[in-house]
Amino acid sequence: MIKPNQLIETQLSAWCAKTFTACLPAADLNGVNLGVNASRNEQFGDYQCDAAMKLAKELKSNPRALAQQFVDTADLPDLVEKIEIAGPGFINIYLKNEGLANQLTAMLGDNTLGLPNLGKNQTVIIDYSSPNVAKPMHIGHIRSTVIGNSIDRLYRALGYNVIADNHLGDWGTQFGLIILGYREFADMDALKTAPVEELERIYVTSYNMSKEDPAWRDRAKAELVKLQQGDAENRALWEKFIELTLSEFNRIYKRLDVAFDLYRGESFYNDQLAETVEKLQQAGLAEESNGALICNLEDDGLAVAIVRKSDGGYNYTTTDIATVASRTAEFQPSEIIYVTDDRQQLHFRQFFHICQKLNIPTKLTHVWFGLMRLPEATFSTREGNVIKLEALLDEAEARALEVVKKSSPDMSDEQQREVARAVGIGAIKYTDLSQNPASLVTFTWEKALAMDGNSAPYLQYAYARIASVRDKYAAKFPDINPDAFPIILTEEQERRLAIKLTRFAAAVETAARLHRPSVMADYLYDLSQAYSSFYQNVPFLKAEEGPRESRIRLCELTASVLKNGLALLGIETPERI
RNA sequence: GCCUCGGUAGCUCAAUUGGAUAGAGCAUCGGACUUCGAAUCCGACGGUUACAGGUUCGAUUCCUGUCCGGGGCACCA
Known part of the structure; x- marks a missing residue:
């Protein structure tokens, strides 16, 4: 009755549930976990079941008596040596050495080492790493990359069809500043030896100039508008920046043994933003406020989310909603997993909530992690304490x-x-x-x-x-x-x-x-x-x-x-x- | 102000999501290489789980309050 290569925990849990059900035919056992856990301390056996105590609470009876009833009716599976009642009503389970040996032999004969195929016919999209174009990766970026990649590998091992998607930050207002700065003061040698570092220098310099010089700011804005309208020259420059950045990032990914199935940056979803906002309006989820279009989520305990800025531009919430819609239509994933730092928690809760209201069926998960910091301070470019990933x-x-x-x-x-x-x-x-x-x-x-x-x-x-x-x-x-x-x-x-x-x-x-x-x-x-x-x-x-x-x-x-x-x-x- | 995450041994972290006597590493101290690889192993020391209440057979875990720290809260992502 027992397949040797089935998880021991699963076998024992099923057996415990069956036995308790037989003990208590009249009771409603739904909602009570009747399974086993691996024992933390080996003096309490190999596995333990604490269901007698949980049931006793539910049925207002004596836990040790229930455990005794379990022991009296239980038909021991082949791999179980003995069971004992201990403490307030724990059932401790001791396995036979031969049972363990059989399990090991089965594992030796299985090239997956006994992994269940949980993900059969299910697609999962994992959105991780997702760095910004024209910004060097420092050690803060390693967490999303390494954690995301491991989740990727875990899901694949369990039989899921995984799509690893690097959702690059390749669109936004910064490109006007970079294009202008590039034209005016790019160092071509530096661009060859350390392209992303140079692009960042161009951006930072240009950004600082824009704060002091309104004329510079206007020129940058004009470059941005040209890019957004498809101007061939600016478009080519933008593509060049992405290419330069990716060639450097790919060197790092190679060192880290990280590979993506897709590199779809924010720009990929540009032409879907207008219709995304229309959908929101049709669904009655968006309203005008101070010239911007917002989703008011305050009734749900969440802050207001802007989906169209007062200047007509779209921002990340809109892009992310469009991205989910696009991925859902194209891949029908059962789950989309995002791996980012914890500063984005509110944003993810907001846009998950909006997706739910749009009746998008996909399960959305935000895996977040704490930002890395130095013992004395947080990393910041200004402080000059950033440690480069390479x-x-x-x-x-x-x-x-x-x-x-x-x-x-x-x-x-x-x-x-x-x-x-x-x-x-x-x-x-x-x-x-x-x-x-x-x-x-x-x-x-x-x-x-x-x-x-x-x-x-x-x-x-x-x-x-x-x-x-x-x-x-x-x-x-x-x-x-x-x-x-x-x-x-x-x-x-x-x-x-x-x-x-x-x-x-x-x-x-x-x-x-x-x-x-x-x-x-x-x-x-x-x-x-x-x-x-x-x-x-x-x-x-x-x-x-x-x-x-x-x-x-x-x-x-x-x-x-x-x-x-x-x-x-x-x-x-x-x-x- | 509101939301959120965290606070566990001198330090860095665990604790099977409500289970039994809260465990590891580092550091410190003491043992083990003519013997399968000492990047190792064996042992000792080290705790009012921030604090105060509550819920129950049982709380590091759940609830309430307080203190300390990180992060977020309208046109960046």
């Missing part, structure tokens, strides 16, 4: 290279650099991915580039050790096929590792559902700790035949889970580090 990546690789040179002096220079690249970039990504995005993030070099403790290099080190052991085994016992031996769990470190391994799919599912890669990072770190402890305390190459092969298979599975799991965070796993 500088951060360079520094990470340089520091990793020092460590590699020291610990792997025999490697070729080329290999050392390659390892340092994977380790350095991994460390940066992991720092961002391993914490709950909601909390404030204070940037320190020390933390961003940590190479020990809870860090990507720790996980990569665990992986490299396994790879090394695997190769040693193959060299030493070329004629033995470990798969011909069963997995047997005897040592406590082995069992702990086994339990963690079986929870891989649940971790992926939770991380995706909560849109939190940190869940995945936590899981992998936990797993690596269990492995390191196993590695240090249980001999395997030196064990006798049988246990040796069983343990090699455990190593093999751990390696697969680490490799696949880290890939979901966009982190590489070199075979040697």
